[in-house]
Amino acid sequence: MNRYSLPKRCFAEALGTAWLVLMGVGTAVISGTVPWVGVTGVAIAFGLSLLTAAYTFGSISGCHINPAVTIGFWVAKQFSLRDVLPYIGSQVLGGIWGTTILFLICMGKPGFTIADFGSNGVGIHSPGNYSWWACALAEFIVTCGFVLLILSVTSSPAFKQSAPIPIGLGLTLAHLILIPVTNASVNPVRSLATAIFTQDWALADLWIFIVFPILGGVLAGMVARWLQEPDI
Numbered sequence: 001m002n003r004y005s006l007p008k009r010c011f012a013e014a015l016g017t018a019w020l021v022l023m024g025v026g027t028a029v030i031s032g033t034v035p036w037v038g039v040t041g042v043a044i045a046f047g048l049s050l051l052t053a054a055y056t057f058g059s060i061s062g063c064h065i066n067p068a069v070t071i072g073f074w075v076a077k078q079f080s081l082r083d084v085l086p087y088i089g090s091q092v093l094g095g096i097w098g099t100t101i102l103f104l105i106c107m108g109k110p111g112f113t114i115a116d117f118g119s120n121g122v123g124i125h126s127p128g129n130y131s132w133w134a135c136a137l138a139e140f141i142v143t144c145g146f147v148l149l150i151l152s153v154t155s156s157p158a159f160k161q162s163a164p165i166p167i168g169l170g171l172t173l174a175h176l177i178l179i180p181v182t183n184a185s186v187n188p189v190r191s192l193a194t195a196i197f198t199q200d201w202a203l204a205d206l207w208i209f210i211v212f213p214i215l216g217g218v219l220a221g222m223v224a225r226w227l228q229e230p231d232i
Contacts, residue, residue, distance in 0.1 A: 004060050004061070006083060006086060008060065008061075009060055009061040009062075009083075009087075010061070010086050010087065010089070010090035011090070012057040012060040012061040012063070013057070013061045013063075013064060013065060013087055013090040013091055013094060014090040014091070014093050014094035014097065015057065015094060016053040016054075016056070016057040016061070016063050016065040016094065017065040017066075017090070017091045017093075017094030017095050017097075017098065017189055018094040018095065018097040018098040018101070019049060019052070019053050019056075019098070020046070020049045020050055020053055020065050020098070020187075020190070021094070021095045021097075021098030021099055021102070021189075021190055021193050021194075022097075022098040022099075022101055022102055023045055023046075023048070023049040024042070024045050024046035024049045024050075024190070025098070025099065025102060025117075025118040025190065025193075025194055026045075026098075026102045026105070027041065027042050027045035027046075028042045028045075028118040028183075029102060029106060029117060029118045030102075030105070030106070031045075032118075039175075039176065039179045039180065040176070042175065042179060042184075043172045043173075043175035043176045043179060043184075044172055046171050046172065046175050046184070047168040047169060047170075047171045047172030047173075047175070048168060048172075050063075050065070050164075050167060050168050050171045051164045051165065051167070051168030053065060054163070054164035054167060054168070055164050058163075058164060061087075062079075062154075063164075064087060064091070065091055065094070065187075065189075066091065066186070066187040066188075066189065066190075066217075067087075067088045067091060067187075067188050067189060067213075067214060067217070068143050068147055068186070068187065068188065068213045068214050068216060068217030069147055069150055069217060070084055070087045070088055070091070070217075071084065071214055071217045071218060071221065072147040072148075072150070072151060072217035072218065072220045072221040072224070073151065073221065074221065075217070075218050075220075075221025075222055075225065076151050076220075076221040076222075076224040076225045076228070077225055078151065078154075078155065088189075091189045092189055092192065092193075094189075095189040095190060095192060095193030096193050096196065098193060099117075099193040099194055099196065099197055103117075103197055114197055114198060115198065117194050117197050117198045117202075118183065118194050119183065119191070119194040119195050119197075119198040119202035120182050120183045120184070120185045120190075120191045120194070120195075120202070120205065120206075120208075120209045121182070121183065121201060121202060121205050122135040122136075122182065122205050122208060125201050125202075125205060126181060126182060126183070127179065127180050127181070127182075127183055128180045128181055130181045130182070132205075132208060134181065135181055135182045135208060136208050136211075136212045137212075138177070138178055138181045138182060139178070139182060139185055139186065139208070139209060139212040139213050139216065140212040140213070140215055140216045140219075141216065142174045142177060142178055142186060142216070143174075143185075143186050143212070143213040143216030143217060143220075144216035144217070144219045144220045144223075145170075145174075145216075145220070146170050146171065146174050146186055146216075146220075147216060147217045147220035147221070148220040148223055148224055149166065149167065149170045150163075150167055150170070151220060151221065151224035152224065152227075153166050153167065155224070155228060171186065174186050182209070185209040185213055186213055187213060188209060188210040188213050188214060191206060191209035191210065192206060192209075192210070
């Protein structure tokens with residue numbers, strides 16, 4: 001049984017999600033066009049954001065900070081159903097906190113336009129002009145692999161203490177392949193939080209970045225549950 005109350009764990013989830021969105025999306029929006037940052041720098045920023053959040057909040061809430069991860073843990077029977085919605089609600093709130101802070105910072109720059117706010121998109125709004133089904137497939141497969149990684153390292157006594165390191169590296173790797181395709185979601189809350197500000201096309205494409213990462217998390221939970229069940 002978790003020794004921390006649900007309100008305290010939910011607050012930790014909100015803070016962790018806000019940190020991930022602010023630092024990850026913030027790097028993309030503020031520093032992404034800097035020559036020495038680029039795609040690699042943004043990918044590293046997301047990975048470091050998750051790694052540092054995991055070390056800060058992992059012992060309190062588990063630091064899911066992603067509905068696909070929370071649902072994956074539940075499907076794998078490693079998380080209580082009664083806590084799923086409170087966690088997701090807290091993640092949504094934290095994501096909005098993060099983008100609101102980022103928006104206020106960006107408003108201080110002359111010529112800033114909300115059209116460039118790190119939102120996820122398909123077709124003409126995909127950085128590489130990928131079709132919607134290619135974007136959906138990429139988000140589904142990569143999220144599945146990422147959540148499976150989390151479920152594996154956090155359930156292993158040998159890796160549990162150092163789990164934030166491979167998890168942070170996993171998110172970096174996910175962004176390296178997904179940024180040119182979708183601007184990289186892997187996290188429905190990250191997509192929702194930016195789409196609220198961008199609106200228009202970002203809200204129209206949002207369903208893809210909610211449905212397919214969550215389906216990836218569900219599949220990861222099913223695979224992890226099967227793999228981790230003893231054969232004897």
